[in-house]
Amino acid sequence: MATVLVTGAAGNVGSKVVGELQGRGIPVRAFVRDPGRAAAVLGGDAELAQGDFAEPASVRQALDGVERLFLICANHPQQVEYGTQTIDAAASAGVRQVVILSTIGAEAGSPTMFFDQHGRIEEHLRGSGVPAVVLRSSHMMSNILGSAATIRQADRFFLPAGDARIAMIDPRDVAAAAASVLSTAVQGGRTYVLTGPEVITYVEVARQLSSALGRPIEYVAVPDEAAAAGMAQAGVPPWLAEQVVAAFGALRDGVNSSTTGAVRELTDREPRGIEDFALGGSAAVRVGLRASDKWIT
Incomplete structure (x- = not known):
């Protein structure tokens, strides 16, 4: 069964994605900076890969043997650099699918830095040659x-x-939608707008x-x-x-x-x-x- 690498795995959404995938019996590797904190959040059964986006070698090592990647790249002045480098590393490692958490409003060139950064990473992903699914999340509760x-x-x-x-969304629903995409044959090239x-x-x-x-x-x-x-x-x-x-x-x-039906489409239930x-x-x-x-x- 294909191993999924989850970045930001000790965070608000990433930790829930790890739990969702584990519940489906899917092998998960959690990319984390602090293994001690991650173990406390994720439990002792999680496979941890210690690393940092700022250390490309640690990203490449974490991707070894991985078939699918869930990419969360937190807001940071170097967010675009980190996100695009990780996508390139995934392509070089032969990763067969990248699912990325983005945001509603993402657009390269947006005057809002957050939207511009996510938009630029999305553009790079689409041009990477790796089958990709974009999840654009609404403002989280x-x-x-x-x-x-x-x-x-x-x-x-x-x-x-x-x-x-605001069509606010519960982060658990973002994670459930992500796990659904990562565990099923969702066609690459799709963008889902997730709302409450x-x-x-x-x-x-x-x-x-x-x-x-x-x-x-x-x-x-x-x-x-x-x-x-x-x-x-x-x-x-x-x-x-x-x-x-x-x-x-x-x-x-x-x-x-405005709301969408994407959570219901991906999870077969209404969002919280x-x-x-x-x-x-x-x-x-x-x-x-x-x-x-x-x-x-």
């Missing part, structure tokens, strides 16, 4: 976890989302968190400048803060404002809604948010 500290401390979270209507089941605002997110936590949680819309300043104060690098604000601007402009996520479907929520002395479960 788990992004709320970046505000866990203010929710715990002040029952509020502050974002420059305005009243943007409905278009919601962060006001609705706050309402669902309030219900789950048993106390009022308030969403506070803040101007871009205030959001950037807050991230800078929290130690977020200036380039990243700038691009997060730009991405929220795109959300306000409607980039994620925000209520399911808030009520404890996400282990990360249980870690990040607490109601009195009881974790959300």
Whole structure:
């Protein structure tokens, strides 16, 4: 049976892809920087390949004997370099399929850095000669976890989302869709746009968190400048803060404002809604948010 290499395997989506594939009995190799942390996240049965995108030799070694690659390349100033080098290494290693996690709005030349980077990597993948499937994810519900500290401390979270209507998706559904593609004969050249089941605002997110936590949680819309300043104060690098604000601007402009049936097509079930996520479907929520002395479960 073909081995799948999962990059970003200890992360929010990658760890779930590993679990989904293991549940299907598919051999998985997890590409990770910190084996100790990865073992704690993935469990002791996972095959780990220690490495870093910045070390091409470690990528080539991890690809040895691999037939399929799930590529997650996190936002980084060198994201395009890392992504394209890994695709080239996969082509040289004879990998038979690459499935890449991208984002809605990806387009080479976009003024939004995140969208431009993903778009450029997509273009390179399509020209690589390796059969490829692109998964463009909507804004993930788990992004709320970046505000866990203010929710715990002040029952509020502050974002420059305005009243943007967003087809938010649970990362578990992204992982399930990815595992479906990686474990079946999905034709190369396809692009799937993954969204949640409905278009919601962060006001609705706050309402669902309030219900789950048993106390009022308030969403506070803040101007871009205030959001950037807050991230800078929290130690977020200036380039990243700038691009997060730009991405929220795109959300306000409607980039994620419609739903698709791609999750249902790939997984044969409906995607999860925000209520399911808030009520404890996400282990990360249980870690990040607490109601009195009881974790959300």
